[in-house]
Amino acid sequence: MNIGEAARESGVNAKMIRYYERTGLVPVAQRSENGYRVYSEPDVHTLRFIKRARDLGFSVAQIEQLVQLWQDQDRSSAEVKRVALEHIRELQQKITELEAMKRTLEHLAEHCHGDHRPECPIIDDLAGSL
Amino acid sequence: MNIGEAARESGVNAKMIRYYERTGLVPVAQRSENGYRVYSEPDVHTLRFIKRARDLGFSVAQIEQLVQLWQDQDRSSAEVKRVALEHIRELQQKITELEAMKRTLEHLAEHCHGDHRPECPIIDDLAGSL
DNA sequence: CCTTGACCTTCCTACAACGGGAAGGTTTAT
DNA sequence: ATAAACCTTCCCGTTGTAGGAAGGTCAAGG
Numbered sequence: 001m002n003i004g005e006a007a008r009e010s011g012v013n014a015k016m017i018r019y020y021e022r023t024g025l026v027p028v029a030q031r032s033e034n035g036y037r038v039y040s041e042p043d044v045h046t047l048r049f050i051k052r053a054r055d056l057g058f059s060v061a062q063i064e065q066l067v068q069l070w071q072d073q074d075r076s077s078a079e080v081k082r083v084a085l086e087h088i089r090e091l092q093q094k095i096t097e098l099e100a101m102k103r104t105l106e107h108l109a110e111h112c113h114g115d116h117r118p119e120c121p122i123i124d125d126l127a128g129s130l
Numbered sequence: 131m132n133i134g135e136a137a138r139e140s141g142v143n144a145k146m147i148r149y150y151e152r153t154g155l156v157p158v159a160q161r162s163e164n165g166y167r168v169y170s171e172p173d174v175h176t177l178r179f180i181k182r183a184r185d186l187g188f189s190v191a192q193i194e195q196l197v198q199l200w201q202d203q204d205r206s207s208a209e210v211k212r213v214a215l216e217h218i219r220e221l222q223q224k225i226t227e228l229e230a231m232k233r234t235l236e237h238l239a240e241h242c243h244g245d246h247r248p249e250c251p252i253i254d255d256l257a258g259s260l
Numbered sequence: 261c262c263t264t265g266a267c268c269t270t271c272c273t274a275c276a277a278c279g280g281g282a283a284g285g286t287t288t289a290t
Numbered sequence: 291a292t293a294a295a296c297c298t299t300c301c302c303g304t305t306g307t308a309g310g311a312a313g314g315t316c317a318a319g320g
Binding site for chain 2 (some may be wrong): 053069077088091094098102106115120125127
């Protein structure tokens, strides 16, 4: 299987597969005589794993741990859970930040007439004229 | 006022002030004889405006618009509100994405024993073994 | 007068996780 | 023969920020 097909099968595009190889997230691929990268079903399975983890917002560093745990038959589920809970905390932290921003802006926007006149509480807030 | 003091006064550090100048978000600063950048109170005011907008999550591109609107006495508050509402939409979009990730992970983590055994629904999900 | 420390300058590098594109080699099909 | 659909490497851009090197400037203190 060439990189294009592996990309289609896994949902990770060719550019990213090469990137993951370069950065060590996936092992260096075999090459066929013409120099093309060759992928097997298990390789594609790993790429799908990575894709799913990226979709859940894990960083590449976290995914490295998760892939290792996945391959490790002697893993403890506690280790996996620890990585997941850490990520959940990060997500919650980000959500909290974004919600605070949103609340502030909504409050300001509510009091903005949004008409042809220049008076605007949003600008006033940014300008510190309160 | 040198860049260090402007940084302290505005909350934007010197490195970022130079960056904002380079990218055109703030005008090129005056220079004193020794080549140092010189800032006035209004300059610092602009930097504070930018800082506040960054803290609210606006992109530099959006801030460029907001600064222009701020300087423009003939602005309509509708224009400001439009920028703000667009940003609110972006924030909400991001929040929704993050919450979906978080919900999925929480669900998976709930069903993970988190003990010494390898069985783990989190890994199973990532591996697509469902 | 000289040194020290606290400034300032520019320039280069890195980060994370991609995407675009150039320049070129290979294979397959028509 | 030539087109198209692949593949390769290499380089650059993104966004906003941070670190550091190498060097110039300035004020205080010995």
